[in-house]
Amino acid sequence: MGSKNKLKRFKENETFKNVIQPKREEIEKNMFPLKGKWKEFFGNDNPIVLELGCGKGEYTVGLARQDSQKNFIGIDIKGARFWRGAKSALEESLPNAAFLRTQIELIDQVFAENEVSEIWITFPDPQIKYKRTKHRLTNQSFLARYRHILIEDGVVHLKTDSEFLHGYTLGLLHGLGLDVCYANHDVYKNEGSPWEVLGIQTFYEQQYLEKGKPITYIQFKVS
Ligand SMILES: C[S@@+](CC[C@H](N)C(=O)[O-])C[C@H]1O[C@@H](n2cnc3c(N)ncnc32)[C@H](O)[C@@H]1O
Known part of the structure; x- marks a missing residue:
């Protein structure tokens, strides 16, 4: 994407009522006003589901279309990418989809304890190199952040194309004695995955499928 196009999207994001772009400083000083108040943002008590x-x-918009009784928040540091989802959600008048521009590392500072019901992690970079372990979105320190913001159950x-990340995550969960509700190493070949898994495909997923x-x-x- 050209830099002109990116700038245009950044400008448009600022006008979108479903896009929230807090300053890092605001979050770190614990001054982010929506922490613990996301229900007020959506204007209802419905469960909150994140896509990291x-x-x-695609998941934020796809799930929001299917389930009006839940609120969905897509999180990414790249605003020019989620501009697509935010624009679609506005065009389709989906009041239950929003996008938050922040680092996933700050997740437990933008959501309060027990504020979130579900988390989707869709095709993250597997961060295979040993020295990149700290960036893997299912490492122990990310699991602890998720535990903090998730409700008890x-x-x-x-969802990933990475056999490495799939195996790493299963091994870690097993080692920690955490509950694996379901696992499938080839969802389109082996039956049994829920509709959300089979029925929504992301941009990266389509490339891996090709x-x-x-x-x-x-x-x-996680608890
Ligand atoms: C491989 S892409 C997958 C995007 C999308 N889920 C899909 O399947 O098409 C990974 C995305 O995660 C975002 N990302 C990676 N690390 C992040 C972090 N620490 N905080 C926020 N976003 C991050 C990147 O900007 C990128 O958009």
């Missing part, structure tokens, strides 16, 4: 590293936000969904890569899925709990 949402890119263009909250669920995490990981290359014939199996898509994996794990649904798990």
Whole structure:
């Protein structure tokens, strides 16, 4: 994407009522006004579902279309990417979809304890190199952040093309004695995955599918 186009999207994001772009400083000083108040933002008590590293936000918009009784928030640091999802949600008048521009590392500072019901992690960079372990979105320190913001029975969904990340996550969950509700290492070949897994495809997923890569899925709990 050219820089002119990016600038145009950044400008438009500022005018979108479903886009929230807090300053890092505001979050770090615990002055982010929506922390603990997301229900007020949506104007209802419905459960809150996050998509981490949402890119263009296919899951956020796709799930919001299907379930008006839940609120969905796509999170990514790249605003020019989620501009697509935010624009679609506005065009389709989906009041239950929003986008938050922030670092996932700050997740437990933008949501309060027990404020979130479900988390989707869609095709994250697997961060295979050992020195990149700290950036893996299912490492122990991210799991602790998710535990903090999730309700007691909250669920995490990981959909990835990376056999490495799939295996790493299963191994870690097993080692920690956490509950794996469902796992499938090739969702389009082996039956049994929920409709959300089969019925919504992301931008990155479509590219992996064209290359014939199996898509994996794990649904798990962190407490
Ligand atoms: C490989 S892309 C996948 C995008 C989308 N989920 C899909 O499947 O098409 C990973 C996304 O995660 C975002 N991301 C990676 N690390 C992040 C972080 N620490 N905080 C916020 N966003 C992050 C990137 O900007 C990118 O859009």
